[in-house]
Amino acid sequence: MQVMTKTKAKPFLKWAGGKTQLLSTIDSFLPESFRQEREITYIEPFVGGGAMLFFMLQKYPNIKRAIINDINPHLIKTYTVIRDTPFLLIEFLNELQSEYRSLYNPHTQKEFYLNIRNRFNTERLSDIEEAAYMIFMNKTCFNGLYRENSKGHFNVPFGRYQNPTICDESLIIADSELLQGVEIINGDFSQTRNYIDGFTFIYFDPPYRPLNSTSSFNSYVKEDFNDTEQQRLHDFFVDLSAAGCLELLSNSDGKGRNENDTFFDDLYQDFIIERVLAKRCINANPSKRGFLTELLIRNYIDYQGD
Numbered sequence: 001m002q003v004m005t006k007t008k009a010k011p012f013l014k015w016a017g018g019k020t021q022l023l024s025t026i027d028s029f030l031p032e033s034f035r036q037e038r039e040i041t042y043i044e045p046f047v048g049g050g051a052m053l054f055f056m057l058q059k060y061p062n063i064k065r066a067i068i069n070d071i072n073p074h075l076i077k078t079y080t081v082i083r084d085t086p087f088l089l090i091e092f093l094n095e096l097q098s099e100y101r102s103l104y105n106p107h108t109q110k111e112f113y114l115n116i117r118n119r120f121n122t123e124r125l126s127d128i129e130e131a132a133y134m135i136f137m138n139k140t141c142f143n144g145l146y147r148e149n150s151k152g153h154f155n156v157p158f159g160r161y162q163n164p165t166i167c168d169e170s171l172i173i174a175d176s177e178l179l180q181g182v183e184i185i186n187g188d189f190s191q192t193r194n195y196i197d198g199f200t201f202i203y204f205d206p207p208y209r210p211l212n213s214t215s216s217f218n219s220y221v222k223e224d225f226n227d228t229e230q231q232r233l234h235d236f237f238v239d240l241s242a243a244g245c246l247e248l249l250s251n252s253d254g255k256g257r258n259e260n261d262t263f264f265d266d267l268y269q270d271f272i273i274e275r276v277l278a279k280r281c282i283n284a285n286p287s288k289r290g291f292l293t294e295l296l297i298r299n300y301i302d303y304q305g306d
């Protein structure tokens with residue numbers, strides 16, 4: 001059965017560092033080539049919530065091949081299930097939503113949430129169950145975070161939402177339709193090198209470097225993305241630039257908080273660094289949600305803002 005929907009495809013998860021607020025700004029810094037009719041291979045080594053992916057695929061029909069990757073296996077499993085078996089996922093999510101809403105009491109809802117979280121962390125699940133639990137927890141956990149402890153277990157507490165939309169049927173169908181033909185892979189960002197094909201544009205959105213010791217949230221998976229990993233990503237960026245790929249990379253602007261923090265200015269001194277305003281939407285302290293500068297680093301001169 002094929003169902004067409006007029007719903008606009010967009011992220012099905014809330015994700016720390018999501019780029020929804022920055023899409024128009026990032027779009028203005030894309031290569032001029034995106035306005036042309038030439039076929040483009042588009043790669044995202046850190047797909048995360050997919051805001052950039054859904055935006056790009058809907059705006060630029062000259063993207064003829066798209067490859068997305070993430071190191072988080074649960075996230076990639078969810079993308080794959082949405083692409084391949086959306087109606088089975090919708091059926092399972094509707095059951096979860098009905099059961100959760102029938103509980104009414106926050107205490108029993110919390111028990112239900114913790115039981116799902118425990119199953120997600122400890123049991124061998126079907127692909128449909130794993131994807132459904134991933135979405136369920138994202139809609140019912142605290143602040144929509146995804147975070148893992150050192151054992152690789154999802155450990156975000158209950159969020160106390162009374163009537164969350166756990167199953168957004170039209171969105172899942174819209175996302176599934178857009179993901180048809182997208183190649184979805186799971187692993188280290190470096191494996192995306194194998195998918196370079198013709199005119200290739202790569203957008204990097206890695207876990208951001210913490211601005212200070214109290215904002216060090218980058219535990220999307222149990223492995224830390226520390227300064228050594230940032231250096232390794234830089235080296236990968238350099239290698240792919242030499243191979244002829246066009247590249248754009250986002251990251252935090254340490255210098256915007258501390259003028260002596262020139263980590264990225266030094267690391268990417270051979271490339272073009274832009275500072276743009278961004279709004280931070282995920283923070284445990286509401287007073288710390290606001291505007292700050294972020295970095296857009298590119299290896300090409302001609303861009304759409306010219």
